[in-house]
Amino acid sequence: MNTTSAGPGFGVYVHWPFCQSKCPYCDFNSHVREAIDEPRWRAGLVAEIGHMAGLAPGRTVTSIFFGGGTPSLMNPATVGAALDAIAAAWPVADGVEVTLEANPGSVEAGRFAGYRAAGVGRVSLGVQALDDAALKALGRRHDRAEALAAIALARRHFPRMSFDLIYARPGQSPAAWEAELARVLAFGTDHLSLYQLTIEPGTAFHTLHRRGELVLPVEDDQAAMYEATQVMTQAAGLPAYEVSNHARPGQESRHNIVYWRSGEWVGVGPGAHGRLNEPGGTSIARRQERAPETWLAGVETQGHGTAQTETVSGEDRVIEVLMMGLRLTSGLSEADVQRATGQPLDAIVPPARLAPLVAGGLLVRDATGLRATAAGLQVLNGVLARLL
Amino acid sequence: MTPLDHIRNIAIVAHIDHGKSTLADRLIELCGGLDAREMRGQVLDAMDIERERGITIKAQAVRLNFVAANGETYLINLIDTPGHVDFTYEVSRSLRACEGAILVVDSTQGVEAQTVANAYMAVEADLDILPVVNKIDLPAADMKMARDAIEESIGIDAEDAIGVSAKTGQNVPLVLQAIVDKLPPPTSAGEDAPLKALLVDSWYDPYLGVVILMRVVDGRIRKGQKIRIMGTGAVRDIDRVGILTPKAVLVDELGPGEIGFFTAAIKDIAECRVGDTITDERNRTAEALLGFKPSVPVVFCGLYPTDANDYNDLRDSLGKLRLNDASFHFEPESSVALGLGFRCGFLGLLHLEIIQERLEREFDLDLLATAPSVVYKINKRDGTSFELHNPADMPDPTHIESIEEPWIRATILVPDEYLGAVLQLCTDKRGEQVELTYVGARAMAVYRLPLAEVVFDFYDRLKSVTRGYASFDYHLEGYTAGDLVKLDILINGEVVDGLSQVVEKSRAELRGRAVCEKLKDVIPRQLFKIPIQAAIGGRIVARETISAMRKDVLAKCYGGDITRKKKLLEKQKKGKKRMRQFGNVEIPQEAFLAALKL
Ligand SMILES: Nc1nc2c(ncn2[C@@H]2O[C@H](COP(=O)(O)OP(=O)(O)OP(=O)(O)O)[C@@H](O)[C@H]2O)c(=O)[nH]1
Ligand SMILES: C[S@@+](CC[C@H](N)C(=O)[O-])C[C@H]1O[C@@H](n2cnc3c(N)ncnc32)[C@H](O)[C@@H]1O
Ligand code: SF4
Ligand SMILES: [Mg+2]
Numbered sequence: 001m002n003t004t005s006a007g008p009g010f011g012v013y014v015h016w017p018f019c020q021s022k023c024p025y026c027d028f029n030s031h032v033r034e035a036i037d038e039p040r041w042r043a044g045l046v047a048e049i050g051h052m053a054g055l056a057p058g059r060t061v062t063s064i065f066f067g068g069g070t071p072s073l074m075n076p077a078t079v080g081a082a083l084d085a086i087a088a089a090w091p092v093a094d095g096v097e098v099t100l101e102a103n104p105g106s107v108e109a110g111r112f113a114g115y116r117a118a119g120v121g122r123v124s125l126g127v128q129a130l131d132d133a134a135l136k137a138l139g140r141r142h143d144r145a146e147a148l149a150a151i152a153l154a155r156r157h158f159p160r161m162s163f164d165l166i167y168a169r170p171g172q173s174p175a176a177w178e179a180e181l182a183r184v185l186a187f188g189t190d191h192l193s194l195y196q197l198t199i200e201p202g203t204a205f206h207t208l209h210r211r212g213e214l215v216l217p218v219e220d221d222q223a224a225m226y227e228a229t230q231v232m233t234q235a236a237g238l239p240a241y242e243v244s245n246h247a248r249p250g251q252e253s254r255h256n257i258v259y260w261r262s263g264e265w266v267g268v269g270p271g272a273h274g275r276l277n278e279p280g281g282t283s284i285a286r287r288q289e290r291a292p293e294t295w296l297a298g299v300e301t302q303g304h305g306t307a308q309t310e311t312v313s314g315e316d317r318v319i320e321v322l323m324m325g326l327r328l329t330s331g332l333s334e335a336d337v338q339r340a341t342g343q344p345l346d347a348i349v350p351p352a353r354l355a356p357l358v359a360g361g362l363l364v365r366d367a368t369g370l371r372a373t374a375a376g377l378q379v380l381n382g383v384l385a386r387l388l
Numbered sequence: 389m390t391p392l393d394h395i396r397n398i399a400i401v402a403h404i405d406h407g408k409s410t411l412a413d414r415l416i417e418l419c420g421g422l423d424a425r426e427m428r429g430q431v432l433d434a435m436d437i438e439r440e441r442g443i444t445i446k447a448q449a450v451r452l453n454f455v456a457a458n459g460e461t462y463l464i465n466l467i468d469t470p471g472h473v474d475f476t477y478e479v480s481r482s483l484r485a486c487e488g489a490i491l492v493v494d495s496t497q498g499v500e501a502q503t504v505a506n507a508y509m510a511v512e513a514d515l516d517i518l519p520v521v522n523k524i525d526l527p528a529a530d531m532k533m534a535r536d537a538i539e540e541s542i543g544i545d546a547e548d549a550i551g552v553s554a555k556t557g558q559n560v561p562l563v564l565q566a567i568v569d570k571l572p573p574p575t576s577a578g579e580d581a582p583l584k585a586l587l588v589d590s591w592y593d594p595y596l597g598v599v600i601l602m603r604v605v606d607g608r609i610r611k612g613q614k615i616r617i618m619g620t621g622a623v624r625d626i627d628r629v630g631i632l633t634p635k636a637v638l639v640d641e642l643g644p645g646e647i648g649f650f651t652a653a654i655k656d657i658a659e660c661r662v663g664d665t666i667t668d669e670r671n672r673t674a675e676a677l678l679g680f681k682p683s684v685p686v687v688f689c690g691l692y693p694t695d696a697n698d699y700n701d702l703r704d705s706l707g708k709l710r711l712n713d714a715s716f717h718f719e720p721e722s723s724v725a726l727g728l729g730f731r732c733g734f735l736g737l738l739h740l741e742i743i744q745e746r747l748e749r750e751f752d753l754d755l756l757a758t759a760p761s762v763v764y765k766i767n768k769r770d771g772t773s774f775e776l777h778n779p780a781d782m783p784d785p786t787h788i789e790s791i792e793e794p795w796i797r798a799t800i801l802v803p804d805e806y807l808g809a810v811l812q813l814c815t816d817k818r819g820e821q822v823e824l825t826y827v828g829a830r831a832m833a834v835y836r837l838p839l840a841e842v843v844f845d846f847y848d849r850l851k852s853v854t855r856g857y858a859s860f861d862y863h864l865e866g867y868t869a870g871d872l873v874k875l876d877i878l879i880n881g882e883v884v885d886g887l888s889q890v891v892e893k894s895r896a897e898l899r900g901r902a903v904c905e906k907l908k909d910v911i912p913r914q915l916f917k918i919p920i921q922a923a924i925g926g927r928i929v930a931r932e933t934i935s936a937m938r939k940d941v942l943a944k945c946y947g948g949d950i951t952r953k954k955k956l957l958e959k960q961k962k963g964k965k966r967m968r969q970f971g972n973v974e975i976p977q978e979a980f981l982a983a984l985k986l
Contacts (some may be wrong), residue, residue, distance in 0.1 A: 324945065377941065379941060
């Protein structure tokens with residue numbers, strides 16, 4: 001689906017920056033607040049959607065994503081108001097994909113019916129792990145029982161669902177992960193995001209890691225877990241379509257594919273990023289204010305909370321198109337490269353530079369485009385470093 | 389102009405860390421050379437690298453005014469010198485500008501190898517020596533031991549050597565008075581004689597350009613004067629004349645016996661060789677001063693810019709650095725693996741390390757250094773012979789009749805309890821014992837050793853087996869034929885010419901294995917597996933394999949991550965400049981340095 005010459009679509013990303021507590025591994029733009037004035041926030045999101053519509057006329061919305069933070073803390077009415085504002089701002093495609101990220105706490109699960117009624121068709125549940133000790137170590141508020149209940153409930157309410165797991169956790173062995181994954185696959189979901197734990201700068205885990213108090217599995221174990229993940233998901237009918245994302249064919253997250261195919265989207269809410277492309281390989285990157293209060297003040301006084309607008313072109317644009325596109329197992333198509341960079345594939349990656357990587361079995365170059373092999377995907381950073 | 393009998397030119401010499409620079413601090417303070425705000429510990433160690441390592445690298449001159457017991461003011465030119473053996477050339481040059489030397493001896497350590505070596509140098513240069521015993525504030529201080537050791541090993545009267553604490557300042561005023569009373573003033577043909585000055589040192593100052601430090605012997609030097617540098621024949625007009633207090637202060641003129649600096653719009657650094665004589669172009673002196681003995685480099689390595697575009701920058705920087713360090717030599721060379729660079733000669737491994745670091749810091753260059761090597765003499769079958777500075781240039785073994793390598797005579801002073809370990813180390817390093825005696829409670833071992841063995845990890849091992857209690861000094865003795873072979877290192881099947889080395893045949897395999905293991909440790913895993921081999925004349929003697937990287941990919945990368953992750957990639961791309969490409973493989977510079985440290 002993402003290798004066709006049809007464009008990747010146009011997405012709307014809505015960021016809800018609040019969480020009940022901060023997880024120690026998380027570097028997302030999330031903030032803990034005693035209380036918020038939700039009607040003001042609702043109005044803010046609606047206003048900024050209107051502002052973005054003025055910047056991106058003539059598009060048809062193919063996907064909407066409520067991310068966070070914890071969007072499942074939003075009142076369904078707020079979700080509904082945002083969806084209405086989007087529908088008022090742009091034409092919306094038939095069968096538009098509307099995803100909401102939800103934490104699997106019992107309170108959140110209680111709002112599932114409301115989200116569905118507001119128009120959400122897909123949830124992405126932050127399950128993270130299937131045993132209580134691991135959930136505790138990850139600083140999560142939910143336990144295994146709540147996670148299982150949330151999965152069951154989500155299934156009942158939403159036509160599509162996915163959930164997230166974090167693996168290669170401190171102390172986790174390849175065998176333990178395989179057992180956990182086997183249980184996960186037994187649920188028979190259509191989509192899974194399986195992330196290896198990443199130590200992000202500025203997080204509590206980062207400090208512990210630097211001090212040697214948190215130790216990740218060694219590279220060979222990480223590799224073994226990753227490889228087992230590929231084999232097991234494939235066998236269960238959910239092959240990888242991206243480094244960490246797996247789906248039954250046709251059940252891929254259309255919204256996230258917009259990012260990987262260097263398509264267009266607008267970002268609404270604190271810390272949201274957006275991209276609008278111009279012909280000839282130029283892209284305009286927008287970033288909204290990260291601090292919730294600063295963003296809200298911006299929206300209320302000037303109609304938007306944009307902190308930075310940057311033009312990305314030339315070499316810079318080439319780097320990001322390659323960096324994002326090669327994450328997909330289908331790789332980069334000739335057409336996507338041409339559309340996003342204004343140049344043919346051979347011009348952005350000289351065949352001579354490609355040769356050793358192709359000969360080494362890390363990349364494949366054929367008539368449809370350029371893609372990483374399974375081995376190449378696993379060392380994509382190294383492959384990119386050699387390509388650039 | 390100060391009358392000659394009111395001038396003293398003094399060098400402070402000692403073994404490393406015996407407190408020369410700290411004593412200089414106290415002397416400067418007592419004479420009011422710097423105010424409290426300007427003062428800091430070891431103020432004459434002006435370079436960052438000196439302050440970080442706590443050692444003096446460059447000799448540094450400072451002019452002091454001292455009011456002596458007779459109420460008269462004396463002008464004291466003090467030169468603080470380095471103690472480490474690699475910087476002896478700084479000491480020998482400094483001594484030539486002085487009539488007296490303060491020999492500092494640490495009262496807790498006594499006489500060490502460099503105490504003896506520096507004292508002899510001062511005697512040879514005809515200097516009077518004032519012994520000073522330092523660190524008497526320490527509980528372990530032993531005045532008698534120190535005095536006895538001075539008398540015994542150097543043969544000068546140390547009966548009333550002053551005991552001081554350079555740290556607390558105790559008794560330091562006595563040293564100033566003793567300089568005036570016991571050390572001689574300069575002699576001269578007078579201020580009206582034709583100018584004759586010794587070019588002692590030079591450096592490049594971003595504001596002043598080339599600055600020359602000199603010692604006036606006869607005549608006067610002043611702004612506007614047309615001077616001639618006799619050896620090179622360069623003629624220049626003096627722009628500025630000044631003294632160092634240690635701040636640069638301009639003065640109208642300098643006369644006989646004085647030490648100071650001048651600038652003269654000198655562009656070409658080749659014009660000012662240390663040891664040269666400066667005279668008045670219109671009123672030339674008949675005879676030049678005796679120059680300095682040129683320094684003989686004993687360790688060589690190749691220095692290459694990591695970015696080939698920096699080649700010209702590197703050449704200019706080497707020139708500027710050479711201006712400031714006459715003991716450092718360089719000539720262009722090229723390497724298949726590394727491109728265009730320079731073969732550089734040094735007085736030792738610390739010298740090599742310091743020069744490399746100064747180039748990177750002061751001139752903002754990224755460098756690759758090849759493994760260090762000594763100079764071999766190759767005698768070929770056809771009867772010709774040549775000096776081999778770079779192991780990569782070794783001819784095919786079938787053309788070689790014999791290879792000679794430099795040997796040194798080393799003197800090691802060590803407390804008895806560590807003697808066994810030292811003897812073992814010397815044996816490991818192919819040493820031959822010449823003499824074993826005692827100086828007080830300490831053993832003195834004299835050994836002949838191949839310099840190549842010392843160049844590798846001798847210092848570090850000596851330090852560790854003696855917990856730092858040994859002192860070491862050496863001089864070059866001559867060349868001896870040995871059973872030597874060239875060891876090549878192959879990465880990905882290609883010989884890395886920068887890693888080739890000449891080794892003794894019986895140790896070649898061991899060395900080859902060690903280098904391969906080390907490289908395996910320091911070369912990060914890459915996309916493909918990398919074979920590393922050591923070979924002697926085409927025969928593989930050791931082999932290691934670095935397995936391919938297995939996992940290196942960002943788990944998460946969505947719309948909001950693009951900018952940040954892209955920056956990471958760009959940073960990685962910049963890092964590549966420090967890498968060298970060998971077929972499919974990139975070797976980080978650290979790998980060369982690590983092989984060097986073996
Ligand atoms: N306790 C004590 N420590 C001293 C005294 N004099 C110097 N030191 C210490 O000895 C160490 C070496 O002193 P420096 O003055 O740098 O020695 P140096 O002889 O100039 O050393 P190089 O220039 O590297 O040869 C420093 O840590 C000083 O603080 C002293 O009188 N008493
Ligand atoms: C926006 S985040 C969190 C959404 C939701 N608030 C939650 O916590 O369930 C989306 C997903 O990224 C993954 N993630 C976040 N930080 C991570 C890290 N440091 N390493 C690996 N995965 C991480 C988690 O699986 C998480 O569910
Ligand atoms: S992981 Fe999710 S719940 Fe935890 S702080 Fe981050 S966004 Fe909030
Ligand atoms: Mg010093």
